[in-house]
Structures are given as C-alpha cells and as structure tokens.
Amino acid sequence: MDALHNLALGFETAGTFYNLFYCFIGVFLGTAVGVLPGLGPLATISLLLPLTFGLPPETSLIMLAGIYYGSQYGGSTTAILVNLPGEASSVVTALEGYKMARKGKAGLALATAAIASCFAGTISTLLLALFAPPLSKFAMTFGPADYFSLITLGLICSIILAHGSLLHALGMIVLGLLFGLVGTDVTSGVQRFTFGSTELFEGLDFVIVAMGFFGIGDIICNLEETYKRTALKQEIGRLVPTRAELKQMLAPAVRGTLIGSVLGILPGGGALLSSFASYSVEKKFSKERAEFGTGAMAGVAGPEAANNAGAQMSFVPMLTLGLPSNPVMALMIGAMIIQGIQPGPGIMTAQPTLFWGLIASMWIGNVMLLILNLPLVGVWARLVMVPYSYLFPTILLFCVIGVFSLSNSTFDVYLMALFGLLGYFLHKLKCEPAPLLLGFILGPMMEEYLRRALILSDGNLSVFFTRPISATLLVASVLLLISILLPSVRKTREVAFEDTDG
Amino acid sequence: MKILQSRNREFWVGFLFLALGGLSFGMASHYRLGSLKSMGPGYFPIVLSLILLAIGLGVVFKSLTTEGEPMEQIALRPIFFIITAVLVTGWTLTHLGAVLSLPLLLGLSALADRELKIGPAYLLYIVAMTIMAVLLFVKLLGLPIPLFGTVFR
Numbered sequence: 309m310d311a312l313h314n315l316a317l318g319f320e321t322a323g324t325f326y327n328l329f330y331c332f333i334g335v336f337l338g339t340a341v342g343v344l345p346g347l348g349p350l351a352t353i354s355l356l357l358p359l360t361f362g363l364p365p366e367t368s369l370i371m372l373a374g375i376y377y378g379s380q381y382g383g384s385t386t387a388i389l390v391n392l393p394g395e396a397s398s399v400v401t402a403l404e405g406y407k408m409a410r411k412g413k414a415g416l417a418l419a420t421a422a423i424a425s426c427f428a429g430t431i432s433t434l435l436l437a438l439f440a441p442p443l444s445k446f447a448m449t450f451g452p453a454d455y456f457s458l459i460t461l462g463l464i465c466s467i468i469l470a471h472g473s474l475l476h477a478l479g480m481i482v483l484g485l486l487f488g489l490v491g492t493d494v495t496s497g498v499q500r501f502t503f504g505s506t507e508l509f510e511g512l513d514f515v516i517v518a519m520g521f522f523g524i525g526d527i528i529c530n531l532e533e534t535y536k537r538t539a540l541k542q543e544i545g546r547l548v549p550t551r552a553e554l555k556q557m558l559a560p561a562v563r564g565t566l567i568g569s570v571l572g573i574l575p576g577g578g579a580l581l582s583s584f585a586s587y588s589v590e591k592k593f594s595k596e597r598a599e600f601g602t603g604a605m606a607g608v609a610g611p612e613a614a615n616n617a618g619a620q621m622s623f624v625p626m627l628t629l630g631l632p633s634n635p636v637m638a639l640m641i642g643a644m645i646i647q648g649i650q651p652g653p654g655i656m657t658a659q660p661t662l663f664w665g666l667i668a669s670m671w672i673g674n675v676m677l678l679i680l681n682l683p684l685v686g687v688w689a690r691l692v693m694v695p696y697s698y699l700f701p702t703i704l705l706f707c708v709i710g711v712f713s714l715s716n717s718t719f720d721v722y723l724m725a726l727f728g729l730l731g732y733f734l735h736k737l738k739c740e741p742a743p744l745l746l747g748f749i750l751g752p753m754m755e756e757y758l759r760r761a762l763i764l765s766d767g768n769l770s771v772f773f774t775r776p777i778s779a780t781l782l783v784a785s786v787l788l789l790i791s792i793l794l795p796s797v798r799k800t801r802e803v804a805f806e807d808t809d810g
Numbered sequence: 811m812k813i814l815q816s817r818n819r820e821f822w823v824g825f826l827f828l829a830l831g832g833l834s835f836g837m838a839s840h841y842r843l844g845s846l847k848s849m850g851p852g853y854f855p856i857v858l859s860l861i862l863l864a865i866g867l868g869v870v871f872k873s874l875t876t877e878g879e880p881m882e883q884i885a886l887r888p889i890f891f892i893i894t895a896v897l898v899t900g901w902t903l904t905h906l907g908a909v910l911s912l913p914l915l916l917g918l919s920a921l922a923d924r925e926l927k928i929g930p931a932y933l934l935y936i937v938a939m940t941i942m943a944v945l946l947f948v949k950l951l952g953l954p955i956p957l958f959g960t961v962f963r
Binding site: 328358359361362473475476478479482483485487489493495496498500501524526528531532616666696697698700702704705707708709712713716718721722724725728729732733736737739754755758759762763766769 | 819823824826828830834837838841842845846847849850851854855858859861862864866868869872881882883884885888889892893895896897899900901903904907912915916919920922923925926932935939943947951952953954955
C-alpha cells in the first residue's frame with residue numbers, strides 16, 4: 309500500500325513536537341481570530357500570515373493549514389452563537405445552527421459542527437492520500453492548452469458562487485485578470501500597468517489586494533452598518549451529544565463528506581459550494597426535513613461536514629496542478645512562493661516530506677480542533693462578544709503591520725489603502741470580490757499558458773479543441789455558462805442566495 | 811438626464827468597467843502586440859480590455875433599459891478616517907517608528923466610529939495594544955519594524 313507508506317512518512321514529518329506545536333498554535337489562533345465577527349478564513353489567514361514568515365517551509369504550511377481549519381470552525385461558532393457568519397461558507401451553518409441556539413441547544417449545535425467536521429476531515433484526508441498521487445500523474449500529461457482551458461473552467465465556476473448579475477461577475481473576473489498582469493511581463497521584460505513606479509515592477513502582491521478588500525474595505529462597510537454589532541447573550545446548554553443524537557448526525561455527515569469531497573476537487577469549488585449543495589440535499593432528503601427552518605441537526609451536520617471536506621479537497625488542485633480553486637488556496641500558493649516552493653505536479657516527488665506532512669497535518673489539525681473546541685466553547689463565546697469599536701482598530705493594526713512586513717515597504721501600505729477604497733465601492737456596487745481575486749491570481753498563469761499553447765500550435769487556435777482534455781474542459785465551461793443563464797437555474801441561484809441573505 | 815438623477819447603481823458598475831477598460835486599453839496599446847503565433851506583451855491585455863469594455867457597454871445598456879436600484883448612501887466619515895489612518899501609519903512607521911506610529915493608527919481610526927467615545931478605557935486599550943504589538947511582532951517574531959524611526963537618528 310503506497311498510500312499507507314506515504315501517510316506514514318507524512319505523520320513522521322507532522323508528528324515532530326515542533327510541527328505539532330505550530331499546528332496547535334495555528335488551529336488555536338485560527339479559531340480565536342475566526343470567531344471574531346466579520347473575519348472569515350481569507351481575512352484570518354492574511355492577518356496571521358506574517359506569523360509564519362520566520363518558520364521552515366513545512367512548519368509554516370502546516371501552521372497555515374491549521375489556521376485555515378481553525379478559522380472555518382471559528383466562523384461556524386460565530387454563526388451558531390450570534391447569527392453573524394464571518395464569510396459565505398458558514399452562512400449555511402447559521403441557518404439551522406442559530407435556530408438550534410435559540411432553542412437553548414447552542415452547545416449541541418457547536419458539538420455537532422465539531423464532530424461532523426472532524427469526521428469529514430478524517431475521511432477526506434484518506435481520500436486525499438489515495439487520489440492525490442494518480443491525479444498528480446494525470447496532471448503531468450497536461451499541456452499548456454489543457455491548463456488554459458482548466459483555468460477558464462475555474463473562472464467560470466467562480467461565477468456560480470457570486471451574488472447578483474452574471475455580467476458583474478464576468479466583469480470582475482476580467483478586471484482581476486488585468487490586475488494580475490501588473491508588473492514585468494516574464495517573456496518580453498516589458499513593464500505593464502506600472503505607471504512608472506519601480507515598486508510595481510514585481511507586480512501586485514496578493515496579500516495586499518486581499519487585505520485591502522477584506523480588511524480595510526470590510527471595516528468601512530461594517531462601520532456604517534451599526535445593526536450588525538448588537539450581540540445577544542446566549543445560553544450554551546449541554547455540549548455532549550447522546551448516542552441517539554450521534555446516530556442522527558451520521559447519515560448527513562456521510563452525505564456531506566461525499567458532496568464536499570467531489571465538489572472540493574473542482575476548480576472554483578471548495579468549501580462554499582459544498583456547504584450550499586449539502587444544505588439543499590439535506591433539505592430534500594434528510595429524515596429531519598420537516599424540522600428544517602426550526603433548527604434541524606442535519607442542517608448543521610451535513611453542511612459542516614461538506615464544508616470541511618470541500619476545504620480539504622480544494623488542496624488537491626492546488627498541490628497537484630499549482631492552480632488555486634478559490635481565493636484561500638490562492639493565498640496558500642502565495643505563502644508557498646514566499647517560502648520558495650513552487651506548487652505543481654512535481655511537488656509530490658520533489659518534496660515528499662512537505663507534501664505528505666501537510667496532508668497528515670490536516671488530520672491532526674482536525675482532531676486538535678475537536679479536542680480544543682469543546683472545552684473552550686465558553687472562551688470563544690466570550691470572544692464573540694468583543695465590541696466592534698475595539699475590534700476594528702486591532703484588525704487595522706494587524707493589516708498595516710502584515711502588509712508592511714511583506715517587504716518592509718511603505719508603498720505597500722498605501723497600495724492596501726487604495727484597494728480598501730476600491731473594495732468598499734465594489735461592495736456598494738454589489739460586485740463580489742471573489743471572482744476578481746481568482747482572476748487576479750490566475751491572470752499571469754492564463755496568459756503564460758495561452759502563449760505557450762499558441763507557440764506550440766504555430767498560432768493555430770484549434771489546438772484548444774483538438775486536444776481531448778482541453779476540449780472537454782472548454783465544453784464543460786460553455787455548458788456551465790449556458791446553465792447559469794437558463795431561467796430555472798437562475799431562479800434557484802437567486803432563491804439560494806435570498807434564503808441566506810436574511 | 812434620467813441616469814444621473816436616479817443614480818442607478820447598475821449604471822455606475824458599467825461606468826466603472828468602461829473607465830477601467832478604457833484606461834487599460836489606452837496603456838496596453840503602447841505595448842507591442844505581436845501575433846497569435848508569438849504574442850507580444852500587449853496581446854493579452856488588449857484582448858482583456860476589449861472584453862471588459864464590451865461587458866461595460868452591456869451593463870450600461872441594461873441600466874438604461876431596465877429600472878435599476880438606486881445607489882446606496884456612501885459613508886464619508888469611516889472612509890475618510892480609516893484611509894487617513896492607514897496612510898498616516900504607512901508614512902510614520904518608518905519615520906517615527908512603531909512606538910509612536912501604532913498609537914496614532916489606533917487613535918485616528920477610532921474617529922471613524924461615531925459610537926466610540928475616546929475615554930480612559932480607550933486610551934488604556936491603545937497603550938496595551940501598542941505594547942502587545944511591539945512585543946509580538948518586533949520582539950517575538952523579529953519582524954524588521956523600527957521601534958523608533960529615522961527622525962530620532
């Protein structure tokens with residue numbers, strides 16, 4: 309069993325005291341920051357990124373992965389306790405989880421979320437270990453044209469998850485692609501869109517854009533919406549579920565894990581899509597479907613499992629293809645590049661300890677989350693109540709220090725302010741930032757693969773349709789685009805978002 | 811001028827796309843275009859700009875033909891103080907150093923929040939937060955942020 313051997317190597321790497329310690333710190337800090345209202349995984353990872361700069365590559369990635377899971381769990385905690393989902397993927401948890409909390413079952417909802425997440429994490433770690441090597445081998449056969457088409461598919465996928473009009477989302481993608489081109493063109497050495505500023509020669513840093521949008525931009529938005537700040541005091545109630553309750557959450561958790569594992573692998577998929585899908589499935593098929601809307605446990609267990617499995621599986625395209633399927637993975641790639649690692653099909657053979665160590669740490673992180681969170685629920689509940697007036701200056705401070713220390717540059721801080729302003733106005737115009745961020749990180753890759761594909765084909769565009777992989781991916785993109793435009797799908801999408809906006 | 815009066819949100823989205831698409835088209839047209847066979851630095855950006863302009867036109871067209879929602883109010887106070895706080899800190903971090911610059915950041919940003927009263931509690935928070943940030947980032951993590959800036963040298 310190759311997978312077992314590889315996992316053993318992974319546990320050897322992740323299991324050293326040093327790595328376990330940083331995994332713990334990551335999970336702990338990730339949860340602590342993720343619990344704070346209004347801070348989703350992307351913001352949390354950006355804020356905590358500077359903490360990993362001084363660590364060796366394996367350790368820093370293990371810690372970042374811990375921060376990611378922690379922040380997701382923290383987001384669910386906030387969603388359940390005060391109905392303030394920090395980001396879109398815990399919106400679904402808030403639907404049923406908050407209702408449970410209102411019925412005095414906050415503790416049970418939190419335990420359900422933790423147990424379902426841990427269950428999903430365990431299964432998807434195994435799946436990851438089984439499927440990553442063959443996928444990575446398959447990825448080796450990808451030519452530039454295939455990569456280009458895969459990126460196209462990923463970008464189209466991101467539209468499904470964006471609120472509002474299709475045209476807005478398309479525009480945001482193209483805008484993101486253009487932002488991604490800022491800096492020196494690798495092939496010709498020409499400076500593009502730099503306005504003559506030397507600081508922009510190396511391009512815009514993803515962390516600056518993300519912190520501008522999700523740090524600064526969000527603060528300005530939150531400050532004008534005062535209603536968001538009133539938090540309710542909540543009785544936590546019984547934590548440990550009974551045997552019957554455990555049995556009740558098993559089926560939704562299994563379904564959620566399967567949904568998350570499949571959807572998480574897709575480019576543009578990941579946690580968000582998975583939890584939405586799982587919620588609709590449970591609403592239709594669960595035994596508890598009559599209780600939906602009044603605090604159904606299946607509505608917490610399913611989406612939480614899907615959310616976690618999706619988050620974990622979205623590491624697959626990132627690690628095997630070097631393509632981020634969502635903004636969080638884009639940030640992880642950014643962090644890897646800072647550490648001098650280039651993700652791609654070669655990483656598994658070139659750096660097996662890093663690769664398998666990261667995968668093993670995912671399981672360790674999930675177990676830690678479970679052990680850590682149940683006893684600490686009281687602490688998290690108190691953190692949720694931190695008044696925003698003290699919270700936002702602290703976030704601002706972390707943003708400024710984080711961006712400044714990327715390359716000790718004052719210019720970067722100014723740039724972040726600019727993107728904060730842009731983020732605020734885009735929010736006001738109801739344009740979602742996620743497609744823009746994905747376009748931003750994929751822009752340079754897309755151009756490079758397009759260029760290479762066309763050099764190889766002697767300028768013949770038909771190459772994208774004659775290669776089977778590429779043709780399949782492009783057909784899938786077109787079908788997806790058409791399906792978004794179909795009235796029936798359009799309606800469901802609107803309803804799905806309306807459901808969760810309330 | 812129905813558009814400007816109704817302050818249609820859709821119209822401004824289209825306007826933003828058109829403006830940025832136009833700007834990038836203008837800049838990219840100075841880069842060598844090349845051909846499909848060997849794309850120059852201008853090829854991809856030009857294509858993207860044209861797509862963005864087309865989308866922008868589509869959105870503007872839609873905004874003129876359908877009844878859109880009006881723009882929401884823009885909150886000037888948070889924008890002004892948050893952005894000012896970030897810019898001022900950016901400048902003072904190297905010039906004055908973290909010990910003075912961080913309290914400045916926390917103080918200025920507090921002005922953005924109408925509900926926050928800057929009293930003894932907030933001043934205590936500023937002092938505590940500054941000490942914590944210096945200990946965590948500069949002492950513990952060793953990030954090269956100057957405690958005292960160039961003015962003191």
